[in-house]
Amino acid sequence: MGLVDVQRELVRLCFAAQPPLPAAGEGGLLVYRELVRERMLGQLRVALPRSCALLPEGALERAVALHLAHEPPRTRYFRELVGCFVASALPACQADASLDPACGDLLRYELALWELLDCEEHPADSHGSVREEFSFDKRPVTSAALRLLTVSHSVHLPGELQAGTYFLCLHRPSDAERPVTYTLTKVTHAFLQQLMRGEDTLTHTVKQLATQSGATIDTAYLDALCETLAQFLERGILLGSR
């Protein structure tokens, strides 16, 4: 076998559902299969503690084995394995009637918290523009340390998980180590979602949202809008315009 074949065999030994038994004298290679799994399980238990605790015994190990066999990691950043696992395990988790129905929401919520812990605060400059002072006539720029979730369980509240629809905004301020979770109204949630997309000017976004929700843009509406924007700016959720 050439070097590339040796490497493919060893990677298969680590990840395949049914790996070939190593030849006599190479039994020690099996330890790598154990090590990659232990490392990943350890990381998931740190990143997703409540979700892992909600799973029946052995379910996490089975889900990881399935994930590694079908979608082995392609990122070099170990921290991103959590997101890869959740993306791969979430559909099966949500479809599995034997699991707690809050499991899927909790996975998404804990993943968002995990990603926000260490993500960069400033948005990647994908639009080739520089951030400027906030203006209604320009497109909004929001913090990159921001996630929006709609969940069907009270994953963000202490105590027992209760069914209910919640519109959540998770944000890590630039001077804080941990993200904060805000509960928004459905309309504010939709508004912030539009701001995060940053595709249209703020004026256009406001008009569009009012049309979609059937609201009239009157003084009360504008007062509420200004108060919301002031809060977004004050908390570093909205950074400016471009």
Add this chain to the structure above:
Amino acid sequence: MIEGKRSVHGIGIGLRQAIAEPLFEAEQLPPLAFVEIHPENYVRRGGRFRGMLERAQARWPILTHGLTLGLGAVEPADPSYVAALKRLLTQLNAPWHSEHLCFSGVDGVMTHDLLPLPFRHETVRVVVARVRELQDALERPVAIENISYYAHPGVAEMDEAQFLLEVLEGCDAKLLLDVNNVYVNSRNHGFDPLKFLERMPAERIVQLHVAGHSQRTVRGSAAGARQLLIDTHGAALRDEVYELLGHVLARVGPVPVLLERDQNFPPFQELCAELQRLHQLYSCSIGASWA
């Protein structure tokens, strides 16, 4: 000798989140000559990690040690990551950058482990090419670290020491000698660690690593269960490793020596006691031969 070998020397520790606060806040620390980071933990990252790096940089020299550019990879390294790595090394003024003599994946798949390379001439050629590419791209020396390996994949054409020597000579690279890995391999594969260490070229050694290891039973092989030492970085250093380290230091002279601790962290005072013991050993070994 490259610039930096003598400018950073003494005992250092891996900067890990679990020990960052006590490390920054402790009123009294054993003499700490440097800290070492894994660049993958800082590239494309903000928040706590960026803050941790800024605080460390203000206080200690920082050495960099990669986890994912396995030097035996059959595919060239991802240029966008190498560019990001280079920016970080420049920012940190890193005198060299170290990676492992292993592979971590193939065909785009990453195992996030240090997998063993076959000790063969074909592998030497591949590693030499990878190291040269990396040195050129980073515009600074690359130091190669010997790994712990738990079995050799396939038939070997040479022993581990010869493999390492051929690679080092082939690409004129520096050596990050992991003393614990030599000990672990000597126990798992039955060779004399002192003889191995004596074969290592002292003039290429820019840094040393030491760590704790653990024992584990590996089942499922055709030959049945067997006991292996595993390089876990999750236990205190064994006396045998201290002894080997003293031997290497007396031969190599002042270099940075890293205590690697990545998991199962003890109370911080225990870690400080370990650093202190290393510092004493360092002073004695260097003092005796290099005063």
